[in-house]
Amino acid sequence: MKKTGQSIKFQEKISIASMSSIVGPMEGEGPLKNYFDVVLSDIMNGEDSWEKGEGKITADALALAIKKSGRKREEIDYIICGDLLNQSVSSTYGARDMGIPFFGVFGACSTIGEAMTLGAMLLDGGFAQNILVGASSHFCAAEKQFRFPLELGSQRAPTSSWTVTGCGAAVLSRQGEGPYITGATTGIIVDLGITDVNNMAAAMAPAAVETLRAHFKDYGAKPKDYDLIITGDLGYLGKDIVLRLMGNAGYDLSNNYTDCGIEIFNREKQKTRNGGSGCACSAVTLAGCFFDKLKKCELNKILFVPTGALMSQTSVQQGESIPGIAHAVVIET
Amino acid sequence: MKPNLGSQEYSDLVKRMSPPSNTVVNCLKAFAVGGLICCVGQVIINFLMSAGLSKDDAGMYTSIVLIFAGTLLTGIGVYDKIGEFAGAGSVVPITGFANSVAAPALEFKKEGFVMGMGAKMFIVAGPVLVYGTLTSILVGIVYYIIR
CATH class of the missing domain: 3.40.47.40 (Stage V sporulation protein AD)
Incomplete structure (x- = not known):
């Protein structure tokens, strides 16, 4: 690994062995609809609250990334995952049943970049062979935590943005094909x-x-x-x-x-x-x-x-x- | 850590580049929808008075009807769509107040009826109640003195 200023170049080629994406109904109607692995028809994802729904989306996306990478769960050394909710609950509950050493990270909406960087560093440093990274958010859960109740009749500002519902995950590996x-x-x-x-x-x-x-x-x-x-x-x-x-x-x-x-x-x-x-x-x-x-x-x-x-x-x-x-x-x- | 750009300079840049709210159109929409809600209220009052109620009683029952309507429309997921279109036009009338209580009540039901719905029901309307009550007391005192 070579470091200059804020930047590093990895010595090993860190393969992105697989990536998975699960999104909500609205994202499934957008221009990228054909690219996603799973488009949910139910924004709750079968759970009884938005927060639980996001946790389930995370769990599903993490499992799907492992499956697509062709690796077994036991071969994954670490999970590095984060989300927007307080105490990163979606990531925690999403990874709860996986039995893989877990790092929760928070970088707000930059979380996937933080997770990929840290994962690649761990791999390049020789501390792991395969690392699962992920990040999730949920429109309704984020509105509830950061803004107003959904049913409140308020106007959105022209500069306001729309929180994406979904989870993107990847298996990073010391061995494997590109990218x-x-x-x-x-x-x-x-x-x-x-x-x-x-x-x-x-x-x-x-x-x-x-x-x-x-x-x-x-x-x-x-x-x-x-x-x-x-x-x-x-x-x-x-x-x-x-x-x-x-x-x-x-x-x-x-x-x-x-x-x-x-x-x-x-x-x-x-x-x-x-x-x-x-x-x-x-x-x-x-x-x-x-x-x-x-x-x-x-x-x-x-x-x-x-x-x-x-x-x-x-x-x-x-x-x-x-x-x-x-x-x-x-x-x- | 700050880059080579002052906060004020950047704030001005953001202000120039951000798309503005369309104030004229928003005002017209608010006027139309707000006016419509008031007209509905007036129709109810007139109907109740023609049925023999006094003006005060008719006003009270009209408030009850409008609060019920605002809450019902919130519950079936319509009021937020009216609000997105009308802005202040559907916030200011009493139906908007009903919406501001019903919306958090629905949202926080998952955290239980006591610490969820009960505690969070007034997160939006709470300040209106607190300062509305306070203002009414101050006005009452002033009125008592200058009467």
Whole structure:
């Protein structure tokens, strides 16, 4: 492993042996519907609460990733998983019956990037052979925890985003076929004083910019070295902010940059305002769409940059601003 | 840690780039739906008065009917759709108050009837009740003095 600044290049080729994606009904009506492994017809996933439903989605997605990798459960050394709910309950209950050593992580909506980075580090360091990573979110459970009750008759702000229901998981391995994780840039916490809970894109975009700048500097790379640069859940506004701030910094992203929050929903038809968000947004978009394109070599080198707003209701009510974070993962075929 | 951009500078940039709320259209929608709810209330009052109730009694029963309607529409999942369209037009009338109590009651039922529904029922309406009551007391005191 070679470290420069915030970035590392792995010595081993860390294979993404499999990825799985389970999504809710609304995501199943979006533009990426054909890419997902499972589209649920019931947002509760057969459980009697949204939180339990999300836990079940996580359990199913983790099990599916193991199955698709062709490995046995006993061959998985660690699970690294996270979600948005307090105490990461979805991940905990999702992994409860698996009997695999477990790390719960929290990076808000950047969690899958954090989990993939840590997993690849553990593998590259020789501490494991196979690691299962995952991240989940649930529209109803997130609304309940972070915003207002679902049935409350309130209008959504034009800058508000729509939390993706689902879970994306992957088996990372020291042995296996591509695509491979070849490097990562771990983000710093960036806070430019945004306090509007209805504008997460504005809170997170500067973090994405900082991580991208650090990545290009550490790697001596340019945006055109990648087939596609993909941020997590900045949506339309966040993408515009990133394009502008990166342009000001001398990096032109206009030809090969997109955001999972834009890709996952049809903004006009599904009325999702600024786009998709939540841990599952980047996780299922990578696991469904972009992983498939990497497998088919339609894409050969991507920079995957999930973004997160590290906020809680309590801290915002106490007048704190909303810090953002973004982790970049280099994936190559 | 902050990048090479001031908070104020960034805040201004975000303000310029964020899509604005369509205030004119929102006001018109709120006026139409809010007005419609009030008209329904007036129809009920007139009906009750024509049936022989006094104006005060008719007003009270009308409130009860509208609160019931707001709660019922919340329960069957319609009021949030009206709210998404009408904004303040369906928040301000008494039906909106009913919605703001019924919605959390439904949502937190899973955590039990005591610590869930009972405790969380007023998370939205609570401030209105607290400061509404407080204001009425202050107004009452002022009225008592200047009467």
